Amino acid sequence: MRFPLVLRLAAAAGLGATALNVGGLAAPAQGRVADHVTACLVPRTNVEAAAARGGATGLDHPGISAAEQLAIARRTHLRLATKAAGGRRALVARTVPVYVHVMRDDAGGGDVTDRQIYQQVAVLNKDYAGAGISFDLISTRRYNNTAWHQDDQSKRYRSLTRKGGARALNIWLVEAVWLGAATFPWDYAREGAVDGIRVHFDSLPGGSLLHFNKGKTAVHETGHWLGLFHTFQGGCTRLNDQVDDTPAQATPTAGCPVSRDSCRLPGDDPVHNYMDYSWDSCYSHFTRGQDARMDRMWAAYRA
Ligand SMILES: [Ca+2]
Ligand SMILES: [Ca+2]
Numbered sequence: 001m002r003f004p005l006v007l008r009l010a011a012a013a014g015l016g017a018t019a020l021n022v023g024g025l026a027a028p029a030q031g032r033v034a035d036h037v038t039a040c041l042v043p044r045t046n047v048e049a050a051a052a053r054g055g056a057t058g059l060d061h062p063g064i065s066a067a068e069q070l071a072i073a074r075r076t077h078l079r080l081a082t083k084a085a086g087g088r089r090a091l092v093a094r095t096v097p098v099y100v101h102v103m104r105d106d107a108g109g110g111d112v113t114d115r116q117i118y119q120q121v122a123v124l125n126k127d128y129a130g131a132g133i134s135f136d137l138i139s140t141r142r143y144n145n146t147a148w149h150q151d152d153q154s155k156r157y158r159s160l161t162r163k164g165g166a167r168a169l170n171i172w173l174v175e176a177v178w179l180g181a182a183t184f185p186w187d188y189a190r191e192g193a194v195d196g197i198r199v200h201f202d203s204l205p206g207g208s209l210l211h212f213n214k215g216k217t218a219v220h221e222t223g224h225w226l227g228l229f230h231t232f233q234g235g236c237t238r239l240n241d242q243v244d245d246t247p248a249q250a251t252p253t254a255g256c257p258v259s260r261d262s263c264r265l266p267g268d269d270p271v272h273n274y275m276d277y278s279w280d281s282c283y284s285h286f287t288r289g290q291d292a293r294m295d296r297m298w299a300a301y302r303a
């Protein structure tokens with residue numbers, strides 16, 4: 001039995017106070033995470049761990065209803081048909097220019113080393129190699145601003161510092177109660193000024209966040225940036241994440257269970273998939289269906 005909750009969408013997602021439904025997230029998690037920030041980042045229970053990946057509101061991207069999912073799918077189909085008619089074809093392999101913005105506090109705290117940034121980009125290259133996507137670090141800029149470091153004035157600082165066009169991945173390193181947040185490709189036309197991902201600076205390789213310091217938060221958020229939903233999108237439904245080869249999940253995975261089956265629909269939960277909420281060490285792959293979806297989304301909105 002699921003208990004859908006109406007959660008407040010965080011400023012974290014950059015959209016203000018939109019209401020959304022999230023199936024299966026346990027109510028107490030919100031309070032615990034909100035009240036004990038440290039517990040969120042160093043989770044003691046499975047519920048806290050799942051919340052840590054998703055942040056105080058449980059989600060790391062703008063909330064999407066099933067109706068919106070279908071509308072986006074129609075829009076994507078139309079865009080691709082239009083581009084095909086115009087002779088534009090999707091690239092099989094692509095290189096994404098990467099701009100890293102290190103938002104340090106006023107005193108220069110919250111920094112990462114250049115080596116950590118190279119390692120982070122290497123993790124992205126390794127994990128997306130199977131999908132034919134590579135990442136090329138163009139620049140790293142460092143800022144000293146405590147408000148920005150804490151992801152306050154988020155839309156403002158992102159608008160002021162963002163580089164490149166629709167193909168460019170901007171990564172802002174911040175310190176918040178959540179691990180990461182992302183924008184979707186279909187929102188680029190409307191909100192291109194803030195397009196990109198935000199990740200906790202200590203989630204980079206060698207960072208201090210227990211279970212979440214192998215750079216996989218950026219891999220997960222980049223998945224959203226390329227148009228993927230969570231594998232638990234919509235909960236235990238046939239629509240799910242609109243990817244056929246990711247078994248539907250009722251709830252996010254926390255930690256790294258040997259196996260899990262939260263949904264009566266076929267297949268065990270894809271606990272090792274990058275788009276679940278498992279630990280960094282638990283992640284191992286995207287599916288072919290996710291790869292195909294990223295190709296379509298790239299062609300429709302970023303190519
Ligand atoms: Ca699926
Ligand atoms: Ca199942």
Ligand SMILES: [Zn+2]
Pocket residue numbers: 060061220221224230
């Ligand atoms: Zn996510």
